[in-house]
Amino acid sequence: MLENGKISPHQYTIMIAFFIVGGSILYTPSGLVHSAKQDAWMANIIVVGLGLILVSLFNLLGSRFPTMNLTEYSERILGKWLGKLLSFLYFIYFFLSLAVFIRQIGDFVIIQILPDTPILPLHILLIGIMIMGVLYGIETFSRAIEIFFPIIFLLLLIFIISIFPMIEFQQLQPILANGTKPIISAAVKSVGTPYLQLVLFLMVFPAVNQTTKAKKSFLLGTFIGGTVLTVVTLLSILCLGTYFSENMEFVAYALALKINIGGFWQRIEAVMAFIWFISIYIKITLYFYGSIICMGQILELKEYKCLTFPLGLITLVLSLIINKNIVESDKQAEWWTSFSLPFGLFFPLLLLIVSKIRKKDSY
Amino acid sequence: MNRKFLLIIISICSLSLLTSCWNRKELNELAIVVGMGIDIEDGKFVVTVQVVNPGEIAESQGGSGKSPVVVYQEKGNTLFEAIRRITTVSPRKLYFSHLRLLVLGEEFAKKGIAKTLDLLSRDPEMRADFYIVVAKNKKAGDILKIVTTMERIPVQQVFESLQSSEKAWATTIQITMDQLIYDIISEGISAKLTGIKLIGDVQDGGKLENTQQTKPTAFLKYDSIGVFRKDKFIGWLSESESKGLNYALGNVTSTVVTIPCPQKGKTAIELIHTTSELNTEVSDHKPKGIIKVTTVGNVGNVQCKTLDLTKPETISILERETKKNIEHSINKSLYAARKKYKIDPFGFGEALHRSNSDYWHLIKKDWLQILENMPVEIDVKVKIHNIGKIKNSPLNEIKN
Numbered sequence: 229m230l231e232n233g234k235i236s237p238h239q240y241t242i243m244i245a246f247f248i249v250g251g252s253i254l255y256t257p258s259g260l261v262h263s264a265k266q267d268a269w270m271a272n273i274i275v276v277g278l279g280l281i282l283v284s285l286f287n288l289l290g291s292r293f294p295t296m297n298l299t300e301y302s303e304r305i306l307g308k309w310l311g312k313l314l315s316f317l318y319f320i321y322f323f324l325s326l327a328v329f330i331r332q333i334g335d336f337v338i339i340q341i342l343p344d345t346p347i348l349p350l351h352i353l354l355i356g357i358m359i360m361g362v363l364y365g366i367e368t369f370s371r372a373i374e375i376f377f378p379i380i381f382l383l384l385l386i387f388i389i390s391i392f393p394m395i396e397f398q399q400l401q402p403i404l405a406n407g408t409k410p411i412i413s414a415a416v417k418s419v420g421t422p423y424l425q426l427v428l429f430l431m432v433f434p435a436v437n438q439t440t441k442a443k444k445s446f447l448l449g450t451f452i453g454g455t456v457l458t459v460v461t462l463l464s465i466l467c468l469g470t471y472f473s474e475n476m477e478f479v480a481y482a483l484a485l486k487i488n489i490g491g492f493w494q495r496i497e498a499v500m501a502f503i504w505f506i507s508i509y510i511k512i513t514l515y516f517y518g519s520i521i522c523m524g525q526i527l528e529l530k531e532y533k534c535l536t537f538p539l540g541l542i543t544l545v546l547s548l549i550i551n552k553n554i555v556e557s558d559k560q561a562e563w564w565t566s567f568s569l570p571f572g573l574f575f576p577l578l579l580l581i582v583s584k585i586r587k588k589d590s591y
Numbered sequence: 592m593n594r595k596f597l598l599i600i601i602s603i604c605s606l607s608l609l610t611s612c613w614n615r616k617e618l619n620e621l622a623i624v625v626g627m628g629i630d631i632e633d634g635k636f637v638v639t640v641q642v643v644n645p646g647e648i649a650e651s652q653g654g655s656g657k658s659p660v661v662v663y664q665e666k667g668n669t670l671f672e673a674i675r676r677i678t679t680v681s682p683r684k685l686y687f688s689h690l691r692l693l694v695l696g697e698e699f700a701k702k703g704i705a706k707t708l709d710l711l712s713r714d715p716e717m718r719a720d721f722y723i724v725v726a727k728n729k730k731a732g733d734i735l736k737i738v739t740t741m742e743r744i745p746v747q748q749v750f751e752s753l754q755s756s757e758k759a760w761a762t763t764i765q766i767t768m769d770q771l772i773y774d775i776i777s778e779g780i781s782a783k784l785t786g787i788k789l790i791g792d793v794q795d796g797g798k799l800e801n802t803q804q805t806k807p808t809a810f811l812k813y814d815s816i817g818v819f820r821k822d823k824f825i826g827w828l829s830e831s832e833s834k835g836l837n838y839a840l841g842n843v844t845s846t847v848v849t850i851p852c853p854q855k856g857k858t859a860i861e862l863i864h865t866t867s868e869l870n871t872e873v874s875d876h877k878p879k880g881i882i883k884v885t886t887v888g889n890v891g892n893v894q895c896k897t898l899d900l901t902k903p904e905t906i907s908i909l910e911r912e913t914k915k916n917i918e919h920s921i922n923k924s925l926y927a928a929r930k931k932y933k934i935d936p937f938g939f940g941e942a943l944h945r946s947n948s949d950y951w952h953l954i955k956k957d958w959l960q961i962l963e964n965m966p967v968e969i970d971v972k973v974k975i976h977n978i979g980k981i982k983n984s985p986l987n988e989i990k991n
Contacts, residue, residue: 340715401945471776472769485718486769 231297231434231521231532237441241449242377243370246431247514248279248453250507251329251422254336255478257464258419258456259561261547264414266400269462270458274415276454278552279423282572283450287443290430294439299525305583314575315526321571322428322519323539327546328560329512333505335554336425339483341501352548354512359540361513363533366435369513371456378504383499385521388459390487390496393465395447420565424572426450431518475552480504516543618645618701622683625660626746628731629707630696632666637663638673639732640685641650641746658799659743662736670710687716691750693723694731700817700824708772708822719768722753725824726819727786734787737796737811749811751783756813761846762833763813775822778955779940781928782819783836786827797853820934828927835924838917839882839937841867847891850912856895860913860975862888871943873950878940880967884917889977893984900978910973917971929963940964 235243260268260275293301298318303311333354342350361369404411429446436442460532464473464483476482484500499589520539524532550559626641640663647659663680667673678684693711695704711717724733735746742748756763765783766774773893774782789811794803797808815833817824828836837843843865851859872879890900890909899905928936940958944951954961 343715398945402948404894405948438911468769469773482719486720488720 232382233365233435234437235366235370235432235435237436237438237445238474239370239374239440240429240432240436240442241374241445241452242403242444243432243510243514244426244449245452245456246373246377246380246510247426247429248422248450248508249456250504250509250511251332251425252457253460253507254478254480255332255421255561256325256418257461257473258476259418260414260461261465261470261473262414263417264411265406266402266465267404267406267411268414268473269400269458270404271411271414271418271453272458272461274412275419275423276451276458276521278415278419279426279454280447282419282423283426283446283523285573285576286430286433286579287446287534288425289431289576289583290446291439291443292580292583295432295434296434297521297525299522301583303525305579305586312526315522318575319519319522319526319569319573322515322522323543324550326515326519327543327550328557328564329508329515330358330543330547331550331557333508333512334396335551335557336478336501337483338503339477339554347548349546350546352508355540355544355547357509358513358516358543359536361509362536366432366517369517373510375512380444380506383503384456387484387487387496387499387503388463390489390493391463391467391483393489394486395463396466399466399469415560417565420568420572421561422453423450424565424568427576428514428518428571430576432514432520465523477558514539601625608815612927616686621685621686621824622681623689624687625689625744626684626692626694626735626749627687627690628669628694628696628726628735629670629699630730631702635666635668636670636673637664637730637732637737638670638677640677641679641735641744643744647743647865656799657739660738660745661731662797665734671708676924687714688718689707690717690721692746693721694734695725695784695824696731697728697817697824699731700725700784700819703822704819704824704882705775705822708768708775711768712772721767722750723766723768723771723784724749724753724787724813725784727788727827729789733789733793734811735739736793737789737809738799738802739810740802740807745811746911748970749787749953752811753813757837757842759845761837762815762830763841764816764833764837764842765842775819777941778958779933779935779942779951780938781936782818782822783816783936785793786814786817788814791880816936818928818932818934818936818987820932823933825934826925831920832924832927835920835922836928836936837867838884838921839869839924840907841869843867843886848888848913848916850909850916852895852898853908854895854897856893856897857893858890858898858909858912859892860888860909861891862886862913869937869939869942870937873943873947874951878939878943878947878950878954878961878965880937880942880965882923882937882967882969884969885973886917886972887974887976888913890975890979893986896986897983897991898984898987900983906975907980910975913973913975914971917973918969921969921971925967933959933963935959935962939967957966 256266260271264271299315302314306314330351334350337350338345338347356404433442460480464479467483468488472482473479481497483498485494520532520535523535551560597630622642624640624642628639630637642661642663643659644657644659645834647657653816663677665673665676675683681808737745739745739748753763758763766784767926772784774780789809791809799807801807815830816828816836818826818828834846846862848860848862850860865884870881928934941961
């Protein structure tokens with residue numbers, strides 16, 4: 229057992245909600261609006277539903293082995309070497325996702341906030357605090373998240389209320405103009421970010437101190453995160469319309485730029501950026517934690533902290549070379565779902581079926 | 592203890608040294624652009640910017656009699672090139688986040704404005720909250736050269752005047768970048784922008800003496816609305832047509848309607864609260880437009896002897912006349928848009944797309960021809976509530 233820290237179900241919920249909001253609050257609308265147009269919010273509701281089904285699958289797998297993480301029981305179910313191979317694949321998946329998300333932050337800051345700054349110092353700073361978070365361990369980290377939660381919640385609420393005066397309900401019409409087909413296809417395409425990625429939480433699952441409650445909080449966290457994303461999508465369609473929701477590089481940020489109440493409550497887009505920074509920081513730290521535990525398990529280490537610095541440095545280089553430019557990373561978002569599909573759906577399903585057939589569980 | 596102390600010292604030092612201001616620009620290194628004008632000359636973009644002169648704006652120091660703003664002008668093959676070339680005349684780099692007004696020259700607008708939209712929405716320094724106007728019969732550069740009296744920064748005056756004129760007179764229209772882009776790219780609505788006119792001479796208007804007179808020899812004035820086909824400017828609406836368009840678009844809150852009295856003279860009704868709705872419906876494969884205007888007004892000014900404001904019937908007469916006037920201006924604007932210019936600034940197409948999207952996709956191609964003869968039902972409801980401080984006009988008492 230590499231991790232001895234324990235977290236409460238409550239912290240687990242918040243962690244998951246942040247994870248979902250983090251990667252996607254700036255991006256979801258544009259991908260969904262591209263195919264579902266003004267009905268994108270409905271697509272988003274369907275995605276949340278699909279996400280909850282996925283989470284139930286993860287829960288089923290996780291609660292079969294309440295004290296083990298994904299890599300541990302994949303070795304148990306599939307045998308040592310096959311299990312290690314699968315763990316290694318998961319390691320690659322987590323690690324690549326980590327680099328992609330770090331690059332997303334870098335790109336965002338450079339495009340919107342600090343246009344002439346090189347990307348390297350930004351990544352160094354980010355990876356520095358990410359390593360710090362993992363060194364302190366999951367217990368301290370989740371307590372930090374708990375402290376952030378009310379602040380972010382309040383800011384998000386302020387943000388949503390400030391947007392209200394700009395809403396134009398006619399932007400939603402015509403409802404279901406092209407039938408349900410584009411909505412469902414949009415929903416299926418975007419289930420990859422962030423719901424398939426939730427497989428990462430099978431690495432954290434055993435750290436939750438009450439297994440039965442952990443299942444519930446997994447579902448609840450997904451629901452909260454999904455709701456926030458749906459609201460943001462809805463607001464961006466209501467305020468910006470379909471053309472801008474689709475074509476803006478960072479939709480939610482563009483939304484914040486438009487806020488202007490009474491000529492003085494304006495230019496609060498930094499609030500949006502802050503919400504995003506905090507939540508994506510939590511997301512990348514969890515990814516880093518996941519990949520380190522994965523690696524530690526494969527190498528059968530007694531302690532994972534020695535891995536943080538070497539892997540952190542590799543992440544730094546990887547995050548710089550993973551995309552050549554922003555267009556490439558936009559394109560990447562399109563095939564990311566297919567890339568996540570084996571990890572987020574097939575492998576967990578395979579593990580579950582094999583464990584049922586071979587009658588393996590933790591006892 | 593010692594270690595803690597050291598840590599605190601280090602943190603304080605890093606806080607002040609590592610502020611992550613990689614490419615910081617202090618206020619005194621920025622040229623804050625408040626107004627930008629775009630013209631075209633021999634196929635090249637001519638960009639004019641109005642930059643604030645901060646030393647002259649600071650009220651407390653009184654200023655040294657220099658101009659509160661500076662105007663720079665440069666040419667370039669692309670807009671961006673022209674903007675950057677301005678650094679060869681300006682001592683500071685231009686900063687666009689506080690842009691309030693974009694003026695497009697009429698000549699340039701006729702050739703198509705789409706090329707400018709890209710830079711203005713791509714550049715992260717640009718915020719989409721500035722207004723866009725067209726310089727009537729003039730170059731945009733000339734408009735930005737005029738100094739004004741009420742506000743130290745001319746663009747600020749023009750900006751506020753656009754807001755107040757839309758609010759209280761309703762022949763102008765506030766269009767921001769995203770609205771303009773939407774109007775241009777959407778098939779069911781045509782773009783429209785307010786016109787700004789220079790009265791007097793550019794040479795006079797550019798001098799500070801212009802502001803030292805009670806009535807400046809050169810000044811700026813908003814005119815009616817100009818309409819576009821796709822991104823090309825095609826003509827101006829008249830004042831009453833502009834008002835009609837604004838009624839239909841729901842942009843009117845308050846305005847003044849002048850109506851004839853039953854016998855001789857005129858009465859002005861002040862509309863204080865106006866809402867409107869624009870819809871379409873399809874029956875028997877034929878579209879129909881519906882414009883609903885609901886307004887509440889007061890009697891503002893009576894200039895005839897015969898009006899007896901003590902009788903309720905008079906109020907209904909006034910209501911009927913006001914209704915007629917509003918319907919008339921909406922009809923005029925419909926005529927101008929559909930028959931004269933053959934465009935759809937009202938957005939009937941968009942309304943049709945919202946209400947009957949299947950039908951819209953069928954007729955999208957021939958929309959403007961269909962619109963030309965589409966019946967439009969205009970439904971105006973007027974309520975006059977107040978007549979002001981006095982009952983009958985003192986004019987009634989004058990015996991002759």
